[in-house]
Amino acid sequence: MIETPVRTKTERGPVQCALLALLAEEPRHGYELHDRFEAALGGHWELNTGQIYSSLERLARDGLVVEEGIEKGGGPDKRLWALTAPGRAELQTWLRSAVPREYRLRDEFQLKLMLAVVTHAERPQQVIQAQRRELFRELHTLTTQRNAADPARELARIVLLDSAIMHTEAELRWLEMVETRLDDIREQPLLRPPPRPRGRPKKRDA
Amino acid sequence: MAILQTENLSKVYGRGSAAVTALDQVSLGVEPGEFVAIMGPSGCGKSTLLHLLGGLDTPSSGRVRLDGADLATLDDTALTVLRRKKIGFVFQFFNLIPVLSAVENVMLPLVLDGQAPAADARAREWLTRVGLGDRLGNRPGELSGGQQQRVALARALVTEPALILADEPTGNLDSRGAEEMLRFLRKAVDDWGRTVVMVTHDARMAAYAGRIVFLKDGTVVDDTRLTAQTTVESLMEKVETAAQR
Numbered sequence: 001m002i003e004t005p006v007r008t009k010t011e012r013g014p015v016q017c018a019l020l021a022l023l024a025e026e027p028r029h030g031y032e033l034h035d036r037f038e039a040a041l042g043g044h045w046e047l048n049t050g051q052i053y054s055s056l057e058r059l060a061r062d063g064l065v066v067e068e069g070i071e072k073g074g075g076p077d078k079r080l081w082a083l084t085a086p087g088r089a090e091l092q093t094w095l096r097s098a099v100p101r102e103y104r105l106r107d108e109f110q111l112k113l114m115l116a117v118v119t120h121a122e123r124p125q126q127v128i129q130a131q132r133r134e135l136f137r138e139l140h141t142l143t144t145q146r147n148a149a150d151p152a153r154e155l156a157r158i159v160l161l162d163s164a165i166m167h168t169e170a171e172l173r174w175l176e177m178v179e180t181r182l183d184d185i186r187e188q189p190l191l192r193p194p195p196r197p198r199g200r201p202k203k204r205d206a
Numbered sequence: 207m208a209i210l211q212t213e214n215l216s217k218v219y220g221r222g223s224a225a226v227t228a229l230d231q232v233s234l235g236v237e238p239g240e241f242v243a244i245m246g247p248s249g250c251g252k253s254t255l256l257h258l259l260g261g262l263d264t265p266s267s268g269r270v271r272l273d274g275a276d277l278a279t280l281d282d283t284a285l286t287v288l289r290r291k292k293i294g295f296v297f298q299f300f301n302l303i304p305v306l307s308a309v310e311n312v313m314l315p316l317v318l319d320g321q322a323p324a325a326d327a328r329a330r331e332w333l334t335r336v337g338l339g340d341r342l343g344n345r346p347g348e349l350s351g352g353q354q355q356r357v358a359l360a361r362a363l364v365t366e367p368a369l370i371l372a373d374e375p376t377g378n379l380d381s382r383g384a385e386e387m388l389r390f391l392r393k394a395v396d397d398w399g400r401t402v403v404m405v406t407h408d409a410r411m412a413a414y415a416g417r418i419v420f421l422k423d424g425t426v427v428d429d430t431r432l433t434a435q436t437t438v439e440s441l442m443e444k445v446e447t448a449a450q451r
Contacts, residue, residue, distance in 0.1 A: 125427075132420075133430045139413035140432040147389065165410065172409045176247070 012090070015047065016055045020064060020083060020091040027068050027082035030056065042156030056081060064090055113178070117185075124182050132175050139168045207274060209369060209401050210236040210259055215268035216424075217254050228254040230424035231268065238368065241395045241402045243412035246421035252405045253373055255421065259403060260293055260371045261285050272369070290319055294362025294400075298374040300354045302346040302361075308333055309342040312361045319365065332360040335398075336390050352383025359390055363398070370394055372404040376411050388414040 022028065022036050034052050038045065059065040064087035069080040083091070109131055116124045146161040217229040229251045236242055244252045257263040258270055261277045270277045272292060280288060302311050312329035316322065333342055336356040346354050355375060362370055372391065376384035392414050394400045406412050413432065420428040 129420075129428050133428070136409070136413055136418055136430065137432050139409060140415075143410065143413050147385075169409050180247070 012094070013055075015051060016059055017091065017094040019052070019055055019059060020087055020094070023065060023081060023083040024088070024091060027080050029078055029080055031078070033081070040156070042154055044156060044160060059087065063087075117182070125179065128175055128179055128182075132172065135168055135172050135175070139165065139172070142168065208235040208271075209238045209273060210234075210403070211269075211271040212255075212259070213269040213271070215255075215258060215270060216266050217251070217258065217263070218266045227424050229258070229265075232421075232424070232426055233268075234419065234426065234429075236401060236403060238401050239395065239399065240417060241392065241415045242404070243415035243418045244403065244405045244421060245407065245409075245412050245418055246427075248407075250421040251424040252421050256371055256373050256403065256405045260295060261289055290315065290365060292367050292369055294365065294367040294370045296355070296358050296362050296370065296372040296375045298377040300346070300351075300358045300378070302354055302357055304346050307343050307345055308338060308349070308357045308360075311346070311357055312364050315361060315365045325364075328364055329360070332364050333357070335363075336360050337386075350383065351379045352386050355379060355383065355387050356390060359387070359394075363394065363400070368401060370400050370402045372402065374405055374407070376406065376408060384408070384411060 018037055019033055022033050022040075028036070030049075030052060033056075034047060034049055037047055037052075056065060060067065060081075064084055065081050066084055067079050068082045070078055109127075113124055113127050116122045116127045142161055142165045146158060146165060149158050149161065151158055212232055212234045215229055215232045215234075216227070219226045219228055232251075232255065234255075244255060246252050254263070258265055259272075261270070261272070261280075264278065272288065275288070277285060277288075303314070306314070309326065309329045312333055313325040316325035316328060330339075330342060333339060336359055338353060338356055338360070341349060341353060346357070349357065355378075359370075359375075370391070375391070376387050379387060388411050391402050391404065395402050395416075402415075404411075404415065412418050416433055417429070417431050419426055420430075
């Protein structure tokens with residue numbers, strides 16, 4: 001079985017790894033890296049130049065890239081950077097490892113729903129309905145945008161919109177499931193916190 | 207005036223202790239030019255509602271008005287004629303005639319309506335509009351699911367009805383065929399001036415509509431408009447935030 005390593009947060013960040021990828025074909029100048037990064041993602045992920053140069057410095061310090069030259073009269077953006085062998089190895093590891101997914105454990109909608117269930121301040125179905133309406137509106141907007149995008153030129157945008165669309169669909173399915181579960185619960189008992197001990201703590205025997 | 211209006215519409219199947227209420231006092235209006243999706247869990251009454259709207263079934267109580275006319279006051283012949291002139295149906299399983307070509311299938315409603323001379327040209331026109339201009343001579347068996355459903359749509363539109371009723375039109379299609387179908391249904395409203403009422407269980411398909419009616423246990427539990435209030439800028443903000451997560 002092929003194990004896919006999962007990245008942890010302490011490892012190299014995505015911007016540094018992206019720079020390694022952009023140097024894979026050939027050495028490039030700083031300004032090229034900035035432009036190519038943004039172009040690859042269709043302009044949906046902007047980087048400021050400071051971020052690029054501090055990342056390159058860090059990569060150089062770690063031996064993953066080297067400076068190969070500099071254009072005459074050029075500033076930091078005119079330096080030429082190249083990938084080293086360890087840099088190439090690091091790049092492969094990054095491309096082959098999975099990205100951990102985060103799930104919202106503290107979610108305001110979840111909070112709203114559970115409070116409606118236990119406090120009877122509002123019918124839970126109303127809470128769900130309000131959320132569902134908004135999700136359908138978003139789905140409508142996202143689908144319209146996606147259909148208007150040109151797959152030949154806007155792949156990055158379409159991929160992103162498809163992700164948003166599918167996540168919205170998933171939320172709608174989850175809401176449907178929650179609604180069905182609610183039908184099965186006549187009443188949810190209010191969770192009582194454990195009783196706090198009163199008075200002074202008892203003296204311990206020596 | 208509403209193109210469709212129901213008044214306390216109810217449908218009960220069976221009798222006595224075995225009676226099942228499929229629809230319970232539903233009052234609903236659809237204006238011309240709307241694209242309405244009807245959604246709800248299995249057994250909520252959505253298909254029953256659609257059949258009643260199209261005069262394919264009779265209510266237990268209450269009324270259905272199409273362009274103001276109470277369907278219950280029409281005899282069989284009048285109802286058939288009304289359906290043929292004012293409504294086009296699209297079903298989940300296409301319902302095309304396998305031994306006829308695409309163009310012959312689409313011509314059929316006009317031929318049955320006594321408009322045979324114009325039928326061929328009109329059928330070709332509608333098939334071309336739904337992107338099947340190069341498939342006129344093909345039989346259903348030679349077409350993909352999505353293409354067959356588009357033939358069905360052309361057939362529904364060839365009589366120039368004001369109203370299209372679609373019952374799970376994408377239920378038998380893969381996601382690409384489904385998206386194509388919905389684009390044409392959207393076109394039927396935006397470009398060709400029809401009213402569309404569609405039953406679906408698919409949220410993404412429903413989101414193509416301008417309004418969604420939610421049914422549960424035979425009653426309307428929600429009725430909401432989907433027209434985007436979000437501006438392009440705020441949408442792009444959301445897309446960018448998603449990119450940076």
